[in-house]
Amino acid sequence: QAVSSFLNDNSSLDYAADDILIAGGARPLIYATFKALVDPSDNVLFPVPSWNNNHYCHLAEANQIFVETKAENNFMPTAAELKPHISTASLIALCSPLNPTGTAFTKDGLKEICELVIEENKKRGAGEKPLYILYDQIYWALTYGETKHYDPVSLFPELKDYTIFVDGLSKAFAGTGVRVGWAFGPRFIIDKMKSILGHVGAWAPKAEQVATAKYLSSQEVYQPYLTNFRIQLQQRLDAYYDGFISLKKEGFNVDAIAPQAAIYLTVKLNLIGKTTEEGKKLATTPDITKYILDDGKIALVPFSAFGASEDSVWYRLSVGTTSMPDIDGLISNLRNSLMKLS
Structure with missing residues (x-):
């Protein structure tokens, strides 16, 4: 509930407590997203340089399709670079602000990618798996100057059914030892991820969850x-x-x-x-x-x-x-x- 309120207070994202999954940091949440959405031999599309998508593809037995980004685009992927691979992908893994570059999507840049996803999902039949977005935004609170953070769902509310966010305490709050992360997205996917992590045993320690909930409920502090x-x-x-x-x-x-x-x-x-x-x-x-x-x-x-x-x-x-x-x-x-x- 504290994460839900935090999102409401600091962004335009509206997710109920049952749409949110708490775990021991962001890594198990990314793993659970891959395992919930990606079948063996599915294609996962992601830009490089980026953090560890290749390893999660390996764990999910997925085919990795990567596009190498360019300095002139601040090493952020463009719709033109992703478009040739969209039709065969089950998941696009995106991160903004991006580790390792310290750069972020522009509004127009992300909008063009979102439009590709919307267009692709309209093409897919009722029995086909939709194209999902994994959106890692764990650095979103750390932007500087004129840089603003954008996300798919705020730009296109219809993508709420196809986007899984990953976020957490460790980066923006310099709490790398506090293993509390959260994912949020479509409830039926979040429920599947809960089941996966329940067997993995990747829950955040209760004491850290209680402390995080109290902290995130105190705007005057954070x-x-x-x-x-x-x-x-x-x-x-x-x-x-x-x-x-x-x-x-x-x-x-x-x-x-x-x-x-x-x-x-x-x-x-x-x-x-x-x-x-x-x-x-x-x-x-x-x-x-x-x-x-x-x-x-x-x-x-x-x-x-x-x-x-x-x-x-x-x-x-x-x-x-x-x-x-x-x-x-x-x-x-x-x-x-x-x-x-x-």
């Missing part, structure tokens, strides 16, 4: 927290972004996409072909990753870890464990490492 948290995260993201753009202006082959949401910054380190002081040539993305870690003491995760091409030189930079006083020093370390290359 709203100031979220406001302050967003300010802190945006300061860190902006500082890293400014640092990378400064390095770019200095002539180094690096780049970054302006931060929009979540706790991540998308950065580019195109150092293929460079040679270290020790004479080692950086021939692959793993070579770059290791050099920046060993020499610059900076840990970045390549987009290839999230399903993108092995030769992608784009990375996820997380600000979750950094602080403002650290950032100038880390950018300086990176500059020194870049200067050593020839």
